[in-house]
Amino acid sequence: MYRPLLLFAALLCVASAGRVPRGVPALNNTCLCVPFYNCEDGQLITDGAGLLNPRFGPRDKCTDFNICCNDEQTIKKIEAKPGVDKSVMTTIKDGISELFSGGSKPSVGAGECVCVAFYLCDGGVLSKEIANQVDLRQVSSTGRCNNDNEQCCSLPRSAEPTAPLVPACNCTSRQYCSERDVQPLRLGQVACRSDEVCCSNPQVPTGGSGTGAGGIVPDTERPDYDLWKFCKSYPLSVACVRSRQITGRPTLLPAKNFDPDLDADELNKAIGRWDATDSVLIDILTRRTFEQRYLIAQAYYRKSGRNLADAISSTTRGHFDDLMVALVRNAGYYEYLAEELRDAMHRAGTDEDTVLETLISSTSEEIQIIRRHYSRLSGNPDLIADIKDDFSGDLEDILVALVNGSRDNSFRVSKTLAAEQAAALYQAGEGRLGTEEETFKYYLTHENYAQLALIFSEYEQLARESFAEALEDEFSRHVEDATLAIVEVTRNLPRFLALRLHDALWGRGPLSKDDSSLIRLIVSRAEIDLGTISEEYYTLYDRKLIDDVQLKSTGDYDTALSRLLGGN
Known part of the structure; x- marks a missing residue:
C-alpha cells in the first residue's frame, strides 16, 4: 500500500510546483510544505506528530516526500507573521499550536493519547515524570501515530500535564551525539530533521565551525555518504526499513473507528468457560495493531476481571492458541x-x-x-x-x-579503506589455509552498514564471487548463519526474513515446519513490512507466501495467518 502512496506523493510534489490541486484556492506561489500523509484533499491533518516541522515557502522548494498543502487559513496566519522570508523554506519556530489554533495551547486531558517514542511508553502508559515532559503538540485523536518509531501512549489519569522548562537543545547528526545526551522533543522546541536528533551536548568535530558544547554541527561537517544516499542504493537495508527514509509495505494497518470497549465486549461474549468462538477472535485480533490489541486487553480486564491471554489460552488449542496468545500478550x-x-x-x-x-x-x-x-x-x-x-x-x-x-552508527564510507578491508578479509579467508575468524567477526559487527555494503562490493570484485559464497563452509553452522545473515540484512532485510519464513514453512532438509518461528515472523512484521517480505518471497521462490502458508496450515490457524498476511 505504501509504495503507491510514496510514488503518488513524489508525483504530486513535482506537479504542485506548476499548478494548484482542483478545488483548492491559489494563494500566490506559497504553500505549507508537509509530509504527504499530513495532507488530504488539500487540507491539513493535524493529529499525530508529523507536523512538528512544517516549512513555508514557494512550491518548487517542496521536495522529497513532502507536498504543498493549501490550507488558506493557516497560510494567511503564517503570512501575517513578521520575519517570515518567502524566498526560502523557513522553519516555523513558534509551534504548531499557535499556527493552527490562533494562539491557544492544545489541551490534553488525563487518559488521552500522545505520540511518543517507543522507549518512553511502558505498558501503554506514560509515567508521571515523562507525562510532564512530552511535547503536547503530539496529541492523537485517532489513536494512531505517523512515525514508525512512535506509539500512541496514554497519559496517567493522575497526571496533570504542565509546560516544563525547555532545556538547551541542538539539532545535530546522530553520530555527533552520545546516547545519554539525546533529548526528547518538548513543548516550545523546534523539531529536528528526520536524520537529526535533539542533543544537549553535541560533539563538534575538531576544526568544525560549531560553537562548542552549545554549537550546531554545520552541513559541511556531515558525512558525504549519508543515510539518504545509502538508502537510495539499498532501500531495503536494515538501516533503512524502519527509518523515515523508506517505508516497507505492511499487511496490517490500524483499524478505523476503533473502540476497545466494543471489541472487549465482543470478545467477552465469544470466550466462554470451556470454549471460544474462534471466528470472533480472528475477526477482531487479526485486524488490530499491537497498540489496539493492548487497549482491548486492558478493556477486557476491566470488564471481566480476567487476563485476555489467559482466557484465550484456556479456551483454544494447538497452534491457533499459540497465535492468538502471541497477538495479545504484549503491548x-x-x-x-x-x-x-x-x-x-x-x-x-x-x-x-x-x-x-x-x-x-x-x-x-x-x-x-x-x-x-x-x-x-x-x-x-x-x-x-x-x-x-x-x-x-x-x-x-x-x-x-x-x-x-x-557497530558504528554513522554512514561514513571510504572506498580506499573498503578496498583494504576487502583484501584483509580475502587474506583471512580464501587467501589462506583455514579461516582467521577474528577479522570477519570484527568487520561484520563494528563497521557501519554503508561501509559494509562497500566492503562486500569490493570483495566481490577482488574474489570474483559473492561475499555470501565466500563465507559458506568457513564457519560452523550457527556462526555461518550469523555471518551470512549480517550480509543479507545489510543489503535487504525483507529478503532475509523471506528466507527465514521459507525455513519455517519447509524446514531445513527433512525437518518439520517451525510454527513458533512462523508465528513470530508474521505477528512481528505485519505492521512493518510483511507485504514487502511477501514480494521478496515470490521473487525467491516463484510462489506466493500466502499460498504456502495455506498449504502448510489448516483450519482456524490457517485463516488467522492468512488474515495477518493481508488475505480476506
Whole structure:
C-alpha cells in the first residue's frame, strides 16, 4: 500500500510546483510544505506528530516526500507573521499550536493519547515524570501515530500535564551525539530533521565551525555518504526499513473507528468457560495493531476481571492458541521481541535461530530498546549475561558485540579503506589455509552498514564471487548463519526474513515446519513490512507466501495467518 502512496506523493510534489490541486484556492506561489500523509484533499491533518516541522515557502522548494498543502487559513496566519522570508523554506519556530489554533495551547486531558517514542511508553502508559515532559503538540485523536518509531501512549489519569522548562537543545547528526545526551522533543522546541536528533551536548568535530558544547554541527561537517544516499542504493537495508527514509509495505494497518470497549465486549461474549468462538477472535485480533490489541486487553480486564491471554489460552488449542496468545500478550513490537528472546534462551535447549534472527534483524538502537524490555521481563540484570550462559566461541563474540552496540552508527564510507578491508578479509579467508575468524567477526559487527555494503562490493570484485559464497563452509553452522545473515540484512532485510519464513514453512532438509518461528515472523512484521517480505518471497521462490502458508496450515490457524498476511 505504501509504495503507491510514496510514488503518488513524489508525483504530486513535482506537479504542485506548476499548478494548484482542483478545488483548492491559489494563494500566490506559497504553500505549507508537509509530509504527504499530513495532507488530504488539500487540507491539513493535524493529529499525530508529523507536523512538528512544517516549512513555508514557494512550491518548487517542496521536495522529497513532502507536498504543498493549501490550507488558506493557516497560510494567511503564517503570512501575517513578521520575519517570515518567502524566498526560502523557513522553519516555523513558534509551534504548531499557535499556527493552527490562533494562539491557544492544545489541551490534553488525563487518559488521552500522545505520540511518543517507543522507549518512553511502558505498558501503554506514560509515567508521571515523562507525562510532564512530552511535547503536547503530539496529541492523537485517532489513536494512531505517523512515525514508525512512535506509539500512541496514554497519559496517567493522575497526571496533570504542565509546560516544563525547555532545556538547551541542538539539532545535530546522530553520530555527533552520545546516547545519554539525546533529548526528547518538548513543548516550545523546534523539531529536528528526520536524520537529526535533539542533543544537549553535541560533539563538534575538531576544526568544525560549531560553537562548542552549545554549537550546531554545520552541513559541511556531515558525512558525504549519508543515510539518504545509502538508502537510495539499498532501500531495503536494515538501516533503512524502519527509518523515515523508506517505508516497507505492511499487511496490517490500524483499524478505523476503533473502540476497545466494543471489541472487549465482543470478545467477552465469544470466550466462554470451556470454549471460544474462534471466528470472533480472528475477526477482531487479526485486524488490530499491537497498540489496539493492548487497549482491548486492558478493556477486557476491566470488564471481566480476567487476563485476555489467559482466557484465550484456556479456551483454544494447538497452534491457533499459540497465535492468538502471541497477538495479545504484549503491548508493542519491541516488548514482543524481548519476550521471544527470553523464551528462546530460557527453554530447555536454546533456540539459536530465534536469537540470531531477532538481534541481527535489528539495528543497534532497536537492540537497546529490546534489551531494556528483556531485563524487565526476565528479571536478569542484562541480556548479555544470558547470551554468555547459552552461547560460546565465535557465536558468543558476535552476539555480545551486537548487543553492546559496537557497530558504528554513522554512514561514513571510504572506498580506499573498503578496498583494504576487502583484501584483509580475502587474506583471512580464501587467501589462506583455514579461516582467521577474528577479522570477519570484527568487520561484520563494528563497521557501519554503508561501509559494509562497500566492503562486500569490493570483495566481490577482488574474489570474483559473492561475499555470501565466500563465507559458506568457513564457519560452523550457527556462526555461518550469523555471518551470512549480517550480509543479507545489510543489503535487504525483507529478503532475509523471506528466507527465514521459507525455513519455517519447509524446514531445513527433512525437518518439520517451525510454527513458533512462523508465528513470530508474521505477528512481528505485519505492521512493518510483511507485504514487502511477501514480494521478496515470490521473487525467491516463484510462489506466493500466502499460498504456502495455506498449504502448510489448516483450519482456524490457517485463516488467522492468512488474515495477518493481508488475505480476506
